[in-house]
Amino acid sequence: MWRWIGGALALLGLVLCVRAVMLQSDVPIASEWTPEVLDEAAMLERFRGGxxxxxxxxxxxxxxxxxxxxAFRAYLAHHYPRVHAKLERETVSEHSLLFRWPGSDPSLAxxxxxxxxxxxxxxxxxxxDWVHPPYAAVVEGGFIWGRGSLDDKFGLFSILEAVENLLAEDFQPRRSLYLVFGHDEELGGPNGAVPIAxxxxxxxxxxxxxxxxGGAIAQGMVPGLDAPVALxxxxxxxxMSVILEVEGMGxxxxAPPDQSAIGILSAAITRLEENRFPMRLDGATRAFFEEGIGPASSFGMRLVYANLWLLEPLFLRALESSPLMASMVRTTTAxxxxHAGLKENVLPARAQAxxxxxxxxxxxGALVLDRVRKVIDDGRVTVSPLSEARESSPSSRIDSAAFATVSxxxxxxxPGTVIAPYLLxxxxxxxxxxxxxxxxxxxxPIALEPDGLRRAHGTNERIPLEGFSQGARFFRRLIENAEAARLGGDGAS
Ligand SMILES: [Zn+2]
Known part of the structure; x- marks a missing residue:
C-alpha cells in the first residue's frame, strides 16, 4: 500500500518536473533588423512642443x-507635412483624426x-506637487516631464514619426495603414473612437x-524573473458603478430604531466585501502565466506555472494576498x-453609497447587478446601476499572425524582452x-520605471529620455513586419 502511494507520488513529481522543463519559450528569432538613423534631437523637440x-x-x-x-491639430499638420499631404485625412466630430494610407494590394487587411x-x-x-510644471515639457534627470508624456502623446508622436519617416523614403505599403487619433479617450471615446469604428x-x-x-515594458515586476517583460x-x-440606497425613518x-439607515447600508457593504466575486484563472491572465512569463521564469516558478492544472487553487490563494494580482483574477468590488446624515443629533432619512x-x-454588468442584489439580500436596500455598464472586451487571439507580428x-x-499577454x-x-x-x-513601446504606469493619470507624469526614439523605430518596424505577415482577413475582399 505504502509502496503504491510512494510510487504514485514519485510519478506525480516526475510529471510536474517534465511539464516545467517543457514550458520553454520559442527559440528567439535571428533579427534582420538594424535600427534606422533618426534625427533624435529634432524628434524630441517636436514631441516637447506637442x-x-x-x-x-x-x-x-x-x-x-x-x-x-x-492648435494641436495645426501643430501636427505643420510638423508632419508628408503625413498630411500624402495620407487621406478625415476629422470626425471636429477634433478626432483618421488617416488612411491606401495599400497597393486591396485584398490585404x-x-x-x-x-x-x-x-x-x-x-x-x-x-x-509637480517637480516641473505639467505643460512645460521639461527634460531633466533623464526624463521628459509633463502631462500626456506617457498617456498618450508618446504613442501618438512615435506613430507620426514612424510614418513620416517611411514617407520620406518613398515607402509604399501593400497593406493599408490607418491612424486613429481620438480626442476624447479619457471620457470613453463617445465622439472619437466610437464613430470612427x-x-x-x-x-x-x-x-x-x-x-x-495599454501595456508597456516592465522590469522587476514578477518574482523569479529578471528579464524585462513586454505587457x-x-x-x-x-x-460598472452601482448605487445602494436606504430610506430611513429620519x-x-x-429614540433611534434598532437599525438606522446608516447601519443597514453599512451591513450591505460589509456583506459585499465579505463575499467578493469568485476568482477565475483563465483567458488573458492564464496566458500571462502559462505562455507569457512562465517559460522565462526560474525553474521553481516554472514548476508552478506549468502545473496550474493541479496547483491552481493554491496559486489563486497566493494571488489573492496582493490587491493588484487579485484584480487580474476576479471582478473587483470597491x-x-x-453619503448619509447632515446633523449630529438627527437620524438621516436616507443613506446612499x-x-x-x-x-x-x-x-x-447584468450578472454583477444580479449577484450584488443576492449577496445584499435585504429588501430595504435599493440597488441600481449608476449608468450603463461598460462590458469587458473579450480576449484577442494570441495564436495569430498578428500577435506574432507584434511579438x-x-x-x-x-532584445531580451519576454512577451506576456495580459488583461488590462x-x-x-x-x-x-x-x-x-x-x-x-x-x-x-517603452520601458517604464516600476511606478511608471501609476504616474500616467497622476502627478509628475514622465517618460524616460533613454529609449524615447525606440518608439518611432518600433512602429516603423511593425508596419514593415505587418507587410510581410499573412494576417487574418487577408484575401477576404
Ligand atoms: Zn490613455
Missing amino acids: LRIPTVSLQPGQGMDEEAFT GTVLLAHQDVVPVDKGSEG RLFAERRWPIGLVLDE VGVAEKGY GHSS PTIF TVNFRLLPGES TTIREVF LGGTDSRYFRELCDCVYRFL
Missing part, C-alpha cells in the same frame, strides 16, 4: 477647450494604429491588426462614496475595434 499644448479632456458637462485641440490626443486634467490642488464597419475596411496604448494587453476589464436621535466594479471578461517587432527592437484593468479606445477584428492589442 506636450506644451494642453489638450485636456474636461469632465462631461464642463465643455471642452476647443482652442487647444485646434489593414493595420490600425491608435493613440489619443487628449490628456486628463491636473488634479486641483496638486499643481504644487463605425466608419470602418460601414465602409467594410478589413482589419488584420489593431495596436493601441501586451489582449483583453480589457469592464466597468427623526430625532434620542465602495467609493458614502456608490460601489465601483471592474468586470472580469465573461461577467456582464517579433518587440523582440527585434527590445483599465479601458482604451481599441475596445470599439474588437468587434471588427479579433487581433486587437494594447502596448506602448
Whole structure:
C-alpha cells in the first residue's frame, strides 16, 4: 500500500518536473533588423512642443477647450507635412483624426494604429506637487516631464514619426495603414473612437491588426524573473458603478430604531466585501502565466506555472494576498462614496453609497447587478446601476499572425524582452475595434520605471529620455513586419 502511494507520488513529481522543463519559450528569432538613423534631437523637440499644448479632456458637462485641440491639430499638420499631404485625412466630430494610407494590394487587411490626443486634467490642488510644471515639457534627470508624456502623446508622436519617416523614403505599403487619433479617450471615446469604428464597419475596411496604448515594458515586476517583460494587453476589464440606497425613518436621535439607515447600508457593504466575486484563472491572465512569463521564469516558478492544472487553487490563494494580482483574477468590488446624515443629533432619512466594479471578461454588468442584489439580500436596500455598464472586451487571439507580428517587432527592437499577454484593468479606445477584428492589442513601446504606469493619470507624469526614439523605430518596424505577415482577413475582399 505504502509502496503504491510512494510510487504514485514519485510519478506525480516526475510529471510536474517534465511539464516545467517543457514550458520553454520559442527559440528567439535571428533579427534582420538594424535600427534606422533618426534625427533624435529634432524628434524630441517636436514631441516637447506637442506636450506644451494642453489638450485636456474636461469632465462631461464642463465643455471642452476647443482652442487647444485646434492648435494641436495645426501643430501636427505643420510638423508632419508628408503625413498630411500624402495620407487621406478625415476629422470626425471636429477634433478626432483618421488617416488612411491606401495599400497597393486591396485584398490585404489593414493595420490600425491608435493613440489619443487628449490628456486628463491636473488634479486641483496638486499643481504644487509637480517637480516641473505639467505643460512645460521639461527634460531633466533623464526624463521628459509633463502631462500626456506617457498617456498618450508618446504613442501618438512615435506613430507620426514612424510614418513620416517611411514617407520620406518613398515607402509604399501593400497593406493599408490607418491612424486613429481620438480626442476624447479619457471620457470613453463617445465622439472619437466610437464613430470612427463605425466608419470602418460601414465602409467594410478589413482589419488584420489593431495596436493601441495599454501595456508597456516592465522590469522587476514578477518574482523569479529578471528579464524585462513586454505587457501586451489582449483583453480589457469592464466597468460598472452601482448605487445602494436606504430610506430611513429620519427623526430625532434620542429614540433611534434598532437599525438606522446608516447601519443597514453599512451591513450591505460589509456583506459585499465579505463575499467578493469568485476568482477565475483563465483567458488573458492564464496566458500571462502559462505562455507569457512562465517559460522565462526560474525553474521553481516554472514548476508552478506549468502545473496550474493541479496547483491552481493554491496559486489563486497566493494571488489573492496582493490587491493588484487579485484584480487580474476576479471582478473587483470597491465602495467609493458614502453619503448619509447632515446633523449630529438627527437620524438621516436616507443613506446612499456608490460601489465601483471592474468586470472580469465573461461577467456582464447584468450578472454583477444580479449577484450584488443576492449577496445584499435585504429588501430595504435599493440597488441600481449608476449608468450603463461598460462590458469587458473579450480576449484577442494570441495564436495569430498578428500577435506574432507584434511579438517579433518587440523582440527585434527590445532584445531580451519576454512577451506576456495580459488583461488590462483599465479601458482604451481599441475596445470599439474588437468587434471588427479579433487581433486587437494594447502596448506602448517603452520601458517604464516600476511606478511608471501609476504616474500616467497622476502627478509628475514622465517618460524616460533613454529609449524615447525606440518608439518611432518600433512602429516603423511593425508596419514593415505587418507587410510581410499573412494576417487574418487577408484575401477576404
Ligand atoms: Zn490613455
